[in-house]
Amino acid sequence: MPNTAEQSRERFTNFTPYEMKKGEDYMSAEMLQHFKGLLLNWKQELMEEVDRTMHHMQEDAANYADPSDRATQEEEFSLELRTRDRERKLIKKIDQTVDRIDKDDYGFCDQCGVEIGIRRLEARPTATLCIDCKTLAEIRERQTGI
Numbered sequence: 518m519p520n521t522a523e524q525s526r527e528r529f530t531n532f533t534p535y536e537m538k539k540g541e542d543y544m545s546a547e548m549l550q551h552f553k554g555l556l557l558n559w560k561q562e563l564m565e566e567v568d569r570t571m572h573h574m575q576e577d578a579a580n581y582a583d584p585s586d587r588a589t590q591e592e593e594f595s596l597e598l599r600t601r602d603r604e605r606k607l608i609k610k611i612d613q614t615v616d617r618i619d620k621d622d623y624g625f626c627d628q629c630g631v632e633i634g635i636r637r638l639e640a641r642p643t644a645t646l647c648i649d650c651k652t653l654a655e656i657r658e659r660q661t662g663i
């Protein structure tokens with residue numbers, strides 16, 4: 518069974534890129550609406566995915582009687598649980614982002630205040646940092662991290 522949801526888990530690609538009108542302000546009401554719609558569709562997709570995983574696990578649980586099968590199954594389950602945990606965190610982040618859109622506080626870097634940019638936001642709708650600050654944060658993380 519091909520898993521098309523696999524790619525969509527961490528990213529959402531099922532949308533039409535926003536075309537900025539001549540003279541349109543960055544993060545106009547229409548643009549905010551575009552991102553809100555995108556985020557809500559993404560959330561919907563993730564929630565369906567979580568649902569599918571849960572059903573899948575419930576069905577599988579009933580199907581194994583052999584203890585060695587169960588061991589393999591437990592590994593699969595813990596993997597699925599981790600995936601679900603990631604999805605839940607992502608959904609929470611999407612909620613927070615939608616909240617920021619509603620408060621008209623979206624699209625600008627939390628660190629330096631510049632415009633994050635439409636294309637970057639379409640690739641990462643939950644981004645709160647511009648590409649420069651993000652890169653810097655990642656370098657710092659690598660230096661101080663494990």
Ligand SMILES: [Zn+2]
Pocket residue numbers: 626627628629630631646647648649650651
């Ligand atoms: Zn920045």
